[in-house]
Amino acid sequence: MNDHDAPQLVRTFTALIGESRIRAPRGRETRAASIIAEPRDAREVAEIIRKCEADAVTLAPIGAGRTLAEMRPVPVAVGVSLAHMAAIIAYEPDDMTIIAEPGLTLAALNRQTAQHGQHLPADPPHPELATLGALIGAAHAGPMRHAEGTVRDLLIGVRFAGHSGRLVHGGGRVVKNVAGYDLMKVMTGSFGTLGVITETTFKVRPIAEQYAFAFAAYGDVASACAAAAQIHHAAALAHLEVASPAASRAIGLRGGFTVIAGLGGSNAEVAELSARALSMLAPAAKIVTGAEAIAARERLRDCDFADAAIVALIAVPPAELARCLEPAEVEFVAHAGCGVARISLSSGANPAEARAALARIRTTVGAAGGNLRVLRAASEIRTGLEFFDQPPRAAFALMKTLKRTFDPHGVFNPQCFVGGL
Secondary structure, eight states: OOTTOHHHHHHHHHHHHOGGGEEOOOGGGGGTEEEEEOOSSHHHHHHHHHHHHHHTOOEEEESSSHHHHHHOSSOEEEEEEOTTOOOEEEEETTTTEEEEOTTSBHHHHHHHHHTTTEEOOOOOSOTTTOBHHHHHHTTOOOTTHHHHOOHHHHEEEEEEEOGGGOEEEEEOSSSOOOOSOOHHHHHTTOTTSSOEEEEEEEEOEEOOSEEEEEEEEESSHHHHHHHHHHHHHHSOOSEEEEEOHHHHHHHTSOOSEEEEEEEEESHHHHHHHHHHHHHHSOTTOEEEEHHHHHHHHHHHHTOOOTTOSEEEEEEOOGGGHHHHHTTTOOEEEEETTTTEEEEEEOTTSOHHHHHHHHHHHHHHHHHTTOEEEEEEEOHHHHTTOOOBOOOOHHHHHHHHHHHHHHOTTOOBSTTOSGGGO
């Protein structure tokens, strides 16, 4: 079958799961897939996979389509939308675990757990669009990674449909589970190249009794990063960022290179942390609380440089952040405690200039012992653009072995990962 013969694909998969759940792609999905299949359960996902392997048809799981639309060099044949697999299967507030289907959004999950004073503290931009499957597959994270870790730390069980439609289970419904391979880590950040997630199990956390948002502006990157390092070593924070001038303004702050500290805990703990933060930050530091603080944190979380020519994520040792960001002439929000920063190259740059600037940043980051991943690029820039750094030879050999083992037919989101995997 021609991989992109859409009418034939529609006929084939309509016969498999029914006409009502095969449709044309919409919006950004058009850059991700030729047709969209909407299975209702893991059994139908497995049937789609078996048919794709039998007919050499490519497929990829789709949530809101944001990540895949940016990364695919060309659309896959079948986008497997998990919109109909969005149920909470089991939630045990006393055990602080929740089992849910991959099409459920993070925002919907947290609305349910908030009734018990709990949340899943992964906080990527726009959680109302972030499905649990995409959260795992793209390893999305936000400011709360500082205190709570990333999705890799919160995921304790996963089920997915893989080669031959086999349903595979890793981990379990209890936090202390060490049996078998760590398939949670294998699937996290795999971008749908190894299988289609059909069920997720997370540990959830209590929502802090009180939250405050402290911030102070500095004149340059180095001073801001130095202040952030000082407060990082002196206080247990919910999150810690350094934001560039334009990013600061987008968050609703005045500008400058702004150090932002999230303070969470009991009322007494936040009061103590607030006093400590004010004593350590610049003299003009401010702290807001209540609804104003939560709104500021949400603006920080959602600052994703929507109009940029290139948006990328860098990860370096925290001590190297200032050296990597200062000469780069980029806007950024940096998670100062862990050395991860989302950076933006101006939309005013022409394609050649943007590519050259990205190459310079990539070289600087690599020299600092870090890595860079492109998250999004304008259409005139992205053709042929390397979204991932090339990993060390031994690591890449292991990645290729995993890909051959999990996807021997090469149908799961091919040519969309490190080294063209």
